[in-house]
Amino acid sequence: MRAAFVSRSEWGATAPTKGWTWLNPKRVQGIVIHHSGVENGPTGAEAVRAFERHHMVARGWSSIAYNWLIDVDGTVYEGRRSGAVGGATKNWNFKTEAVSYIGDGNQPLSLEAQQGFRTVIDELQHKYGGGLWVKGHKDLASTSCPGLWLYGWVMGGAHFEAPPGGHAPSVDWGDVTTYLRAVGANFDSHPLKRRMRGNEVRLVQSMLKQHNCDPGPADGIFGWKTKGAVKQFQRNRGFLKVNGAVNKATWDALFFM
Structure with missing residues (x-):
């Protein structure tokens, strides 16, 4: 079609x-x-x-x-x-x-x-x-x-998959949540911080935008602007350590609170 x-x-x-x-x-x-x-x-x-x-x-x-x-x-x-x-x-x-x-x-x-x-x-x-x-x-x-x-x-790849009946495929949010919690579990011992790169950084940048904290482009590069946006988010929440690094508590607050 x-x-x-x-x-x-x-x-x-x-x-x-x-x-x-x-x-x-x-x-x-x-x-x-x-x-x-x-x-x-x-x-x-x-x-x-x-x-x-x-x-x-x-x-x-x-x-x-x-x-x-x-x-x-x-x-x-x-x-x-x-x-x-x-x-x-x-x-x-x-x-x-x-x-x-x-x-x-x-x-x-x-x-x-x-x-x-x-x-x-x-x-x-x-x-x-x-x-x-x-x-x-x-x-x-x-x-x-x-x-x-x-x-x-x-x-997600812009995949077009319509099951019988013509309804759009549903997202299994349980699987998404499980994945995000598993990723965040590693960040107490190895937090995301400046100079790091990757998909996890891109996810953080995207969520910071949703919380009205501007990290700059969601390019997967943890630079000074992203660090500043993380600190702003941490200050806004009030219960997080304000250091500009993403540990498990900051990750969970971004995605689940």
């Missing part, structure tokens, strides 16, 4: 105010996922035109910022065109293509919307020869975009 496609001319795109710059295919590293963050907002071509007005009129950009947009019903809208340098991911526009969900990524996506994302991701992987990473905007900037559900789906 492939998603429906709507070209720029079909949704009534405005011509860019200046010519696009084109990506060097050899430099393209990945795909960045965004969302509007608007629940029950406009959909379809109306929403895409609203994005365009905001980007061109309010922000003063030359065109809509995203290369692709996915509607809540799974329809794929052509944005700035594949291969054009986008405007949605500062410092990464020359190395990525940007795909935005028209709806709120904090809410579960329909199977059709999941399929829309899978279609675009697969097409881009094919176009650039495979090997592209797929990340949320929050991995590259201080933001909560693309929302909790969509980010988790992307980090």
